[in-house]
Amino acid sequence: MSAPKKVVLAYSGGLDTSIILKWLQTEYGCEVVTFTADLGQGEELDPARKKAELLGIKPENIYIEDIREEFVRDFVFPMFRANAQYEGLYLLGTSIARPLISKRLIEIAEETGADAVAHGATGKGNDQVRFELAAYAMNPDIKVIAPWREWDLTSRTRLLEFAEQNQIPVAKDKRGEAPFSVDANLLHTSSEGKVLEDPAVQAPDYVFQRTVHPEDAPDTPEYIEIGFEKGDPVSINGAAMSPATLLTELNDYGRKHGIGRLDLVEGRFVGMKSRGIYETPGGTILLEAHRGIESITMDRGAMHLKDQLMPQYAELIYNGFWYSPEREMLQAAIDLSQKHVTGTVRVKLYKGLASTVGRWSDHSLYSEEHVTFEDDAGAYDQKDAAGFIQLQALRLKLIAMRNKRVSK
Numbered sequence: 001m002s003a004p005k006k007v008v009l010a011y012s013g014g015l016d017t018s019i020i021l022k023w024l025q026t027e028y029g030c031e032v033v034t035f036t037a038d039l040g041q042g043e044e045l046d047p048a049r050k051k052a053e054l055l056g057i058k059p060e061n062i063y064i065e066d067i068r069e070e071f072v073r074d075f076v077f078p079m080f081r082a083n084a085q086y087e088g089l090y091l092l093g094t095s096i097a098r099p100l101i102s103k104r105l106i107e108i109a110e111e112t113g114a115d116a117v118a119h120g121a122t123g124k125g126n127d128q129v130r131f132e133l134a135a136y137a138m139n140p141d142i143k144v145i146a147p148w149r150e151w152d153l154t155s156r157t158r159l160l161e162f163a164e165q166n167q168i169p170v171a172k173d174k175r176g177e178a179p180f181s182v183d184a185n186l187l188h189t190s191s192e193g194k195v196l197e198d199p200a201v202q203a204p205d206y207v208f209q210r211t212v213h214p215e216d217a218p219d220t221p222e223y224i225e226i227g228f229e230k231g232d233p234v235s236i237n238g239a240a241m242s243p244a245t246l247l248t249e250l251n252d253y254g255r256k257h258g259i260g261r262l263d264l265v266e267g268r269f270v271g272m273k274s275r276g277i278y279e280t281p282g283g284t285i286l287l288e289a290h291r292g293i294e295s296i297t298m299d300r301g302a303m304h305l306k307d308q309l310m311p312q313y314a315e316l317i318y319n320g321f322w323y324s325p326e327r328e329m330l331q332a333a334i335d336l337s338q339k340h341v342t343g344t345v346r347v348k349l350y351k352g353l354a355s356t357v358g359r360w361s362d363h364s365l366y367s368e369e370h371v372t373f374e375d376d377a378g379a380y381d382q383k384d385a386a387g388f389i390q391l392q393a394l395r396l397k398l399i400a401m402r403n404k405r406v407s408k
Contacts, residue, residue, distance in 0.1 A: 004116035004143050006031040008109045010101055010131070013048025015170060017120045019159055020147045021055050022166045024118060027151075032057060033112050037101055038066040040186025040244065055168070063108055067100060068186055072243035075100055075322075076187055080286055081231040081341075082306070082334045083294075084314040089264055091280045091287065092317050093188025098127060099322035102134030106142060116143035123149040126269050130320035137323035180207060180277075186247055188260075188280040199265050199275045210251070210279040214258035214352030221350035223357070224253060226289040228345070231338030233286060247282045254281020257349040269319045285347060285354040292345040292356035296364045302337050309333065 007024050011017045011034035024032050034057055036048045045064050052062045075096050086092055105117040117135055121127035123146070132144045153159050163170050181193045189210050196203055205213065227235035234240060236249055254260050260281035268274055294303060309330055316327045343361025347354050369379045 003028045004030050004114075004145065006033065006112065006114040007116045007118050007145060008033045008035055008105050008112065008114045009118045010105060010120065011036050011048060011052065012120070013045070013051045015159070015163065015168070018051055018055065018168050019153070019163055019166075020118065020120050021052070021057070022168055023147055023151060023153075023162070024145065025056070026166070030116075031061070031114075033061040033063065033108060033114055035063045035065070035101075035105055035108050037104065038064070038068060039071050039097055039100075040068045040248070041184040043184075051169070061112070063104075065104065067104065068244040069242060071097065071100055072186060072247050076247065076283075077232045077243060078331060078335070079317060080283070080290055081338050082310050082313050082330075083287060083291060084310055084317060085287075086314045086318045087264070087266055088311075089262060090266060090276075090278060090318075091188065091262075091283045092314060093185065093278065093280055093283065094127070094183050094190050095130060095318045095320075096187065096322075097185045098130035098320065099134045102131050103138060105131075106135055106138040109139070109142065116145055118145040118147065121146065121148065124270065124272070125274075126318065126320070129269055130322075133320040134323055182209070184209075186244060186251070187283050188278055191277040192274060196275055196277060203263055203277050207277050208261060208279060211255050211261055211281050212258045214261070217256065217258040217351050221348050222253070222257065223346055223348055224285075225344050225346050226250075226286070227343075228290070228293045229342050231290070231335070231341040233289065247286070250282030250285050252282075253349055254285055254354070257354075258352040259349060259354050260284035261352065285349070288354040288356055289345040289347050290341075292347070292359045293343050293361065294341055295356075296359050296366045297340045297343060297361050298337065299365065306334060306337050 007028070007030050009017065009021055009024065009032055011021060013036060021032055021034065024030060034048070034052045036045055038045055049062055049064055053059065079092060079096050084092055086095070102117075108114070109117055119128070119131045121131055128146055128149070132146070135142055135144055153162055160170060162168075180191045180196050183190045191203075191207050191209075196207065225237050226233050227238070232243075233246055236246060241249065260279055260283065262278040262280070263275075264278060265273055265275045298306075313327065313330045313334070316322070316324060316330070321327050340363040342363050343359065345356055346358035348357045367379075369376055
């Protein structure tokens with residue numbers, strides 16, 4: 001790959017990406033543009049601007065953007081229409097943020113005339129795949145620089161030495177190895193590494209940052225009502241909210257009641273297994289509520305088919321194929337299934353659990369007249385079930401007859 005002339009760097013302002021910024025300048029002698037995304041990670045972003053300026057980045061080359069609404073509206077909500085869970089448990093909080101960051105990296109590269117983008121993902125993880133597949137899907141000619149796969153700064157000591165040699169500020173608490181690595185956005189917090197690397201050892205309480213311990217949550221349950229339109233949540237307790245505002249509100253409820261903790265050993269796309277501690281308070285409530293409204297508004301056949309498609313859909317997102325044709329095909333089917341997923345769900349929040357306790361909709365398929373144990377006034381003729389059972393049993397009878405015949 002020829003040396004880039006201008007690089008757009010996904011920049012958090014932390015030690016690692018600050019070192020990457022300087023390394024790009026010294027290794028390639030190129031101009032660097034920084035992009036810092038506000039995805040609801042809960043951190044002050046102005047220090048990232050000041051750090052970039054300190055490292056010689058021109059003010060016009062520093063991009064700091066609040067993209068929380070786009071993140072929730074165009075990425076999180078479409079994913080939740082599918083009830084997506086990787087390996088049956090993980091709500092894909094890190095995975096779903098990467099295609100949006102990559103999208104903006106490519107757009108900024110086009111705006112600024114940059115010929116390359118760079119990220120701080122390591123060569124052992126999934127994020128390198130997600131960033132780069134998304135980037136190439138949007139611009140097949142873009143150069144992608146992954147310093148962790150190129151440089152010789154292979155230890156924390158080497159990184160600190162490079163920082164000191166290049167006058168990169170190092171916070172005092174970074175001079176030792178961090179106890180674990182954290183990635184956060186409005187949907188979740190992910191913690192990995194160090195004190196979490198032995199899956200046999202329970203995670204220390206201090207790892208959890210977004211939720212109170214369920215044992216310390218209020219002793220009285222709280223009830224909320226979530227309104228849906230075509231599969232997306234639009235209100236809480238009757239108050240209409242924007243996507244990011246609604247998820248923020250659900251996070252507050254989940255935090256208070258200790259909801260959304262997950263200790264998971266997962267299979268990374270690159271082949272190894274890793275242990276992560278995830279907190280997805282609002283997302284866990286949303287998943288429960290969404291399944292609740294689907295239960296009365298979706299036909300059995302459509303719902304069961306969607307449940308069969310979900311693992312493949314979730315794996316595509318986890319593996320970085322958000323912009324693939326197969327994900328878009330699945331999304332089209334999922335979105336069509338949500339045409340009548342409109343109504344309200346009442347959820348009980350208590351001691352780490354979110355439970356659906358009521359659901360109602362003008363689009364409901366539930367017929368009390370048909371299902372009642374009382375007199376149904378002729379809505380359903382129970383005698384019809386006999387012929388239904390005989391037809392369903394025919395092939396089983398034929399198999400049994402064959403087996404009885406050949407076993408003699």
